[in-house]
Amino acid sequence: MGTDNKPKSGTGNPDNKKRKQQYRPNNKAVKKGSYPLRPGVQGFFITCDGGRERQASQEAVQVIESFYEELLEGKDSDVKHKVSVSQNKPTNKKIKFTYSDSEDDNNNEEDENNEKVDKDSLVSNEKNPENTISVKKVENERNEKVEEDDKNGVEDDETEKQQEKKQRVETSDLKCEEVVKSKVEEKSVDKLIEDELEELKDKSKRRFNYLDSGCNGVVFVQMRKRDEDPSPKEIAQRMITTAAETRKHMARFILRILPIEVSCYASEEEISRAIKPLIAQYFPKETETPYKFAVLCEARANSGFEKMKIIDAVAKSVPEPHKVDLTNPERTIVVQIAKTVCCIGVVEKYKELAKYNLRQLTSSSKQ
Structure with a gap:
């Protein structure tokens, strides 16, 4: 009886064995299913x-999508306003009248002349009886013409009725075609909604998707930019400026948000090569107003990184009309390194806007 109460050992059952968990250096379990940060992406370093x-x-x-939609609605409203203004412009057209007073007067004069001629002819017929026969013939001919005109009028009425019937049939056909087209459009809208839902389910097709940076306290949101989409710099600038103006809390967990337009491997050669198109865009050689700039460089989970070499390489890539100013820079080149990936972006008024820190901009202590 004593042997029955003993607990059974789980050595024989493989299901009872506990699998060993893999841990990161910061004592956190590895997250499965998230895509790692890699070179060649653009988005937001948070x-x-x-x-x-x-x-x-x-x-x-969620926050980035809301500001992205605001920027798109602003562009669409400008386009619609321009179209409505062009449509509401008055068109100068000349109006021609088919009848005028002069024509009416001429017609009345002709009628009076005809009446006078008829009276004169009657008087002459009374004097000459031979002319009465000719008058009767003329009257008979007139009556025959009137009858023919009446017949022709009846035929014209029938043709008009047939034309009206044809027009009614054509209008009914057009209405049927419009109904069919509306149904086809509804089907196409349903298909578009289904496609959007499929895109939302598939993470690889989303416009905004978060990537695993591999560092503690760092998040990267990837943006798949299309042709007419605003850049990450425009979205981040709109977000930070609205936070500074309204002082309303937008996020609970976000601290800083920096736009990233270029990403590459964290080496001096790769950084100097990848930053060239970004420098040409924001620091052109031929400009009437040169900018004052500074370089911000931070590294995480990369012990073999030499900070000053990267700063010198980035500063030398900027052409000569623009000057370095560390106290009051107009534009700041941001270089953020997470493990082996380097993320680069350009921001404006970095120090004035609390280093793009949402929590500091929306805190109640700041005035």
């Missing part, structure tokens, strides 16, 4: 409190 990466990434996607 910092948050340690251990809140998942919540910050979901919150960041």
Whole structure:
């Protein structure tokens, strides 16, 4: 009896064995299913409190999408306003009248002359009886003409009725075609909605998707930019300026949000090569107003990184009309390194806007 109460050992059952969990250096389990940060992507480099990466990434996607839609609605409203103004312009057209007073007067004069001629002919017929026969013939001919005109009028009425019937049939056919087209359009709208839902289900087709940076307190939101979409710089600038103006809390877990337009491997050669199109866009050689700039460089989970070499390489890539100013820079070149990936972007008024920190901009203590 004593042997029956003993607990059974789980050595024989493979299901009872506990699998060993893999851990990161910061004592956190590895997250499965998230895509890692890689070179060649653009989006937003976001910092948050340690251990809140998942919540910050979901919150960041929602906030970025809201400002993205605002920018698109602003562009669409400008286009619609221009179209409405062009449509409401008055058109100068000349109006021609078919009848005028002069024509009416001429017609009345002709009628009076005809009446006078008829009276004169009657008087002459009374005097000459031979002319009465000719008058009767003329009257008979007139009556025959009137009868023929009446017949022709009846035929014209029948042709008009047939034309009206044809027009009614054509209008009914057009209405049927419009109904069919509306049904086809409804079907196409349903297909578009289904396609959008499929895109939302598939993470690889989403416009905004968060990537795993592999660092504690860092989140990266990838943006798949299309032709007419605003750039990450425009979205981040709109977000930070509205936060500074309204002082309303937009996010709970996000600290800083920096736009990233170029990403490459974290080496001096790769950075100097990848930054050339970005420098040509924001720091052109031929300009009447040169900019004052500074270089911000930060590295995470990369011990073999030499900060000053990267700063010198980035500063030398900017052409000569533009000058370095560390106290009051107009534009700041941001270089953020996470493990082996380097993220580069350009921001404006970095120090004036609290280093693009949403929490500081919306805090109640700041005035």
